[in-house]
Amino acid sequence: MPGKIGRVPMPSQDPAERKKGFSEVALGYTAEMAAQEASRCLNCKVPQCVKGCPVEINIPGFIKAISDNDLAQAAKILKDKNNLPAVCGRVCPQESQCEAKCIVGIKGEPVAIGRLERFVADWEREQGVSLPEKAPGKEQKVAIVGSGPAGLTAAADLAKLGYQVTVFEALHTPGGVLMYGIPEFRLPKAIVQQEIDYIRQLGVDIQVDAVVGKFASVDELLAEGYDAVFIGTGAGLPNFMNIPGENLNGIYSANEFLTRTNLMKAYQFPEYGTPIKVGKRVAVIGAGNVAMDAARTALRLGAEESYIIYRRSEAEMPARHEEIEHAREEGVQFKLLTSPVAYKGDENGNVTSMVLQRFELGEPDASGRRSPIPIPGSEYEQKIDTVVVAIGQGPNPLVPRTTPGLVLTRKGNIQADEETGQTSREGIFAGGDIVTGAATVILAMGAGKRAARAIDKYLQSLCKD
Amino acid sequence: MFSIVRKENLAANLYLFEVEAGRIAGKAEAGQFIIVRQDEKAERIPLTIADFSREKGTITLIFQVVGASTSKLSELEAGEHILDMVGPLGVPSEIENYGTVVCIGGGVGIAPIHPIARALKGAGNRVISIIGARNKELLFWREEMRAVSDELLIATDDGSEGRKGFVTDVLKEVLEKEEVTQIWAIGPMIMMKNVAEATKEKGIKTIVSLNPIMVDGTGMCGACRVGVGEETKFACVDGPEFDGHQVDWELALQRSRFFRAEEQQSMEHHQRCGGGACRCREK
Numbered sequence: 001m002p003g004k005i006g007r008v009p010m011p012s013q014d015p016a017e018r019k020k021g022f023s024e025v026a027l028g029y030t031a032e033m034a035a036q037e038a039s040r041c042l043n044c045k046v047p048q049c050v051k052g053c054p055v056e057i058n059i060p061g062f063i064k065a066i067s068d069n070d071l072a073q074a075a076k077i078l079k080d081k082n083n084l085p086a087v088c089g090r091v092c093p094q095e096s097q098c099e100a101k102c103i104v105g106i107k108g109e110p111v112a113i114g115r116l117e118r119f120v121a122d123w124e125r126e127q128g129v130s131l132p133e134k135a136p137g138k139e140q141k142v143a144i145v146g147s148g149p150a151g152l153t154a155a156a157d158l159a160k161l162g163y164q165v166t167v168f169e170a171l172h173t174p175g176g177v178l179m180y181g182i183p184e185f186r187l188p189k190a191i192v193q194q195e196i197d198y199i200r201q202l203g204v205d206i207q208v209d210a211v212v213g214k215f216a217s218v219d220e221l222l223a224e225g226y227d228a229v230f231i232g233t234g235a236g237l238p239n240f241m242n243i244p245g246e247n248l249n250g251i252y253s254a255n256e257f258l259t260r261t262n263l264m265k266a267y268q269f270p271e272y273g274t275p276i277k278v279g280k281r282v283a284v285i286g287a288g289n290v291a292m293d294a295a296r297t298a299l300r301l302g303a304e305e306s307y308i309i310y311r312r313s314e315a316e317m318p319a320r321h322e323e324i325e326h327a328r329e330e331g332v333q334f335k336l337l338t339s340p341v342a343y344k345g346d347e348n349g350n351v352t353s354m355v356l357q358r359f360e361l362g363e364p365d366a367s368g369r370r371s372p373i374p375i376p377g378s379e380y381e382q383k384i385d386t387v388v389v390a391i392g393q394g395p396n397p398l399v400p401r402t403t404p405g406l407v408l409t410r411k412g413n414i415q416a417d418e419e420t421g422q423t424s425r426e427g428i429f430a431g432g433d434i435v436t437g438a439a440t441v442i443l444a445m446g447a448g449k450r451a452a453r454a455i456d457k458y459l460q461s462l463c464k465d
Numbered sequence: 466m467f468s469i470v471r472k473e474n475l476a477a478n479l480y481l482f483e484v485e486a487g488r489i490a491g492k493a494e495a496g497q498f499i500i501v502r503q504d505e506k507a508e509r510i511p512l513t514i515a516d517f518s519r520e521k522g523t524i525t526l527i528f529q530v531v532g533a534s535t536s537k538l539s540e541l542e543a544g545e546h547i548l549d550m551v552g553p554l555g556v557p558s559e560i561e562n563y564g565t566v567v568c569i570g571g572g573v574g575i576a577p578i579h580p581i582a583r584a585l586k587g588a589g590n591r592v593i594s595i596i597g598a599r600n601k602e603l604l605f606w607r608e609e610m611r612a613v614s615d616e617l618l619i620a621t622d623d624g625s626e627g628r629k630g631f632v633t634d635v636l637k638e639v640l641e642k643e644e645v646t647q648i649w650a651i652g653p654m655i656m657m658k659n660v661a662e663a664t665k666e667k668g669i670k671t672i673v674s675l676n677p678i679m680v681d682g683t684g685m686c687g688a689c690r691v692g693v694g695e696e697t698k699f700a701c702v703d704g705p706e707f708d709g710h711q712v713d714w715e716l717a718l719q720r721s722r723f724f725r726a727e728e729q730q731s732m733e734h735h736q737r738c739g740g741g742a743c744r745c746r747e748k
Contacts, residue, residue, distance in 0.1 A: 170683050172502050172509075172549040180681075209551040211683055215488045236685040240697065247690050247697060247716055249723040256686035264508070264680065270734035273508035273534055274680070275727035349719030396684055398702065 089118025148176020279385020571652025
């Protein structure tokens with residue numbers, strides 16, 4: 001009877017073992033597990049789960065195909081809407097999206113949609129990915145700025161529609177946050193690479209080492225013959241707290257800490273040329289997914305103690321529940337209602353301690369969360385060797401600064417229509433974190449998808465003129 | 466892949482590469498830099514653009530061997546390739562007609578000062594250039610600098626060429642007889658600090674070009690934080706040029722030393738395993 005049995009647990013590496021290395025923590029379902037989990041789906045006539053999916057996957061459809069033991073069909077249904085299923089199956093916050101709406105979840109545990117998505121995507125990868133049918137080739141050219149989740153999704157969808165798509169990536173490897181930000185143990189880079197290879201096979205030209213705003217501006221791309229431009233440059237500007245001592249050695253932004261580790265493979269130093277230095281006691285400031293990634297990475301780089309320092313309480317932590325649990329299992333310690341007010345260092349400028357202040361919770365603030373109020377006189381000092389500041393990222397200003405006429409928000413994000421990604425400039429669209437501020441992979445993908453649709457409409461309207 | 470079309474060994478441990486990089490050459494301006502990643506396992510390192518030719522689509526890099534990455538880079542020959550090169554990065558020098566300007570290049574800093582002097586000369590300034598090094602063997606580009614300067618002065622620590630002493634000594638003499646509006650100084654951090662100190666009380670604006678530790682070079686990581694006045698700036702996107710009188714030199718020096726032990730370790734690894742002569746597998 002569907003729904004009556006509990007959801008099949010995800011096999012994962014033992015915490016004591018896994019924190020010694022960077023191999024993937026969650027191991028994935030076997031075919032038997034997937035079949036059993038798929039049997040829990042009610043195959044609702046009016047599926048609520050689909051409404052919770054930013055990229056509109058036919059969820060009951062692909063789960064039914066698993067039950068029918070037609071995995072090729074399941075993969076086809078997934079790929080019809082989602083160009084990066086192996087990524088989404090791993091990093092989407094399903095518990096607040098599709099699975100939050102699952103009818104089975106009302107009385108019991110929802111169907112494990114994310115785990116099933118991952119199972120199908122991994123199965124397909126092992127078989128060798130097949131390419132979808134593409135629309136006949138069109139003459140029109142689209143430039144995509146940034147190859148993160150938003151840019152890759154827009155690129156893939158536009159290529160499927162027959163457009164000539166070029167993606168410009170600033171770093172030496174495409175993938176954006178999927179490559180530099182999310183750690184190997186949560187999202188293996190070989191998997192991201194294969195998803196990117198798939199997008200290349202769709203005919204998308206990806207150019208790396210290409211910083212738009214430097215080698216060419218958006219306007220120069222338009223003048224060069226691109227008919228439309230999509231900006232998906234993400235939230236690439238690390239926030240600091242601007243407190244005394246924050247520039248001491250050993251205090252990294254989360255972006256630097258994770259980029260050195262993930263993109264540059266500093267955990268294989270000196271075989272790989274990029275170093276990273278991690279002391280015995282590491283403090284990560286913030287409690288979002290990036291903070292959890294940093295705290296768990298620190299353990300893998302040899303930290304004996306890894307702390308999450310957060311000024312609110314557990315209930316307000318923005319990270320996914322699963323990430324918090326994984327961090328806790330691995331031994332990450334949580335210092336809540338606490339925040340640094342200053343750092344102190346030695347004569348070489350290396351951080352040696354932080355001054356922490358205690359907080360209590362007051363009335364809910366604009367975000368709806370109870371606001372943290374510092375307790376006067378509660379400051380105390382704690383010895384620390386390494387600090388990672390993970391309190392969010394702002395929009396990278398390189399593209400906005402070099403694109404005249406682009407209307408920005410007060411925070412410097414690009415103003416764009418939520419449904420179409422249309423900016424204040426004709427022919428220029430934007431989506432993902434550069435518009436919304438730091439959010440999730442899947443929301444960026446949703447924005448890329450909607451923008452692709454709007455760009456298609458816009459380019460068709462040009463043809464009629 | 467970026468092809469090296471010319472390699473010169475300018476002095477001991479000092480190399481020049483002219484590299485095919487049309488996209489960068491097309492946009493490069495004086496004062497900007499690029500980031501190089503030599504191969505799949507290499508670090509990303511920032512190098513200032515010493516020259517560029519829009520016609521040929523090439524840029525010229527001059528670098529000193531200071532660690533494993535630059536040592537490995539110096540082993541490449543003309544005809545070989547660099548895997549990744551990205552740029553032009555950073556804000557170009559603010560070039561206008563200031564009147565009389567002084568351009569100071571110390572050691573490998575002679576390379577990046579060259580296009581700045583050229584641009585300033587082109588804008589109508591009277592350009593006095595001062596180049597210096599420990600000894601004459603480490604000096605280079607005398608003719609190139611002379612061609613873009615109204616006057617070229619030389620200093621060496623040991624007196625083997627030009628005036629015996631530091632570039633700051635020469636600068637002090639220049640400032641005694643010339644009405645100088647603005648100064649650019651590029652070279653070792655300690656030289657830039659000394660120049661800035663020498664000009665501070667005279668109130669002559671002194672621009673320095675910082676080369677801190679960087680990773681992405683696009684403002685994403687904040688490794689290159691520098692204290693400028695009361696603010697923290699990112700050298701990669703806000704710089705690399707800053708007002709030398711505002712720079713927190715102590716912080717800059719400390720931050721530049723953070724990975725010193727790892728640099729040593731990397732060099733040892735390179736000497737043991739680099740250059741195709743790895744002996745670790747012989748065991």
